[in-house]
Amino acid sequence: MPLSRRRFMILAASVASTTVLSTESRAEAPLLAENDPTAQALGYKTDAAKVNKTKFPGYQAGQTCANCQLYQGKPGSATGPCPTYGGKLVYAKGWCNAYVKKA
Numbered sequence: 322m323p324l325s326r327r328r329f330m331i332l333a334a335s336v337a338s339t340t341v342l343s344t345e346s347r348a349e350a351p352l353l354a355e356n357d358p359t360a361q362a363l364g365y366k367t368d369a370a371k372v373n374k375t376k377f378p379g380y381q382a383g384q385t386c387a388n389c390q391l392y393q394g395k396p397g398s399a400t401g402p403c404p405t406y407g408g409k410l411v412y413a414k415g416w417c418n419a420y421v422k423k424a
Contacts, residue, residue, distance in 0.1 A: 350402055353409040360406065360417065369416035377418055387413035390421040 394401015400410040
């Protein structure tokens with residue numbers, strides 16, 4: 322019995338540390354800056370209302386990162402990761418030219 326309890330404790334500690342570490346790494350993702358080279362190339366703005374409509378005629382009112390298919394943030398969160406920017410956090414109310422409407 323001591324051996325199986327020991328195995329259980331090791332397994333429990335492993336699972337607990339994996340959960341904590343994965344949550345910790347997500348929380349440490351950097352926030353995308355508008356002056357990031359990729360962000361500039363795609364016209365990323367932290368506030369969709371400030372998109373240059375002349376430079377990006379594809380922008381339509383109501384398009385935001387929060388309703389983009391690429392946005393991986395939780396509903397209602399202010400920021401979330403975006404694979405377009407290597408998992409960096411983008412603002413839910415932001416916009417970029419990679420916008421794809423959620424289905």
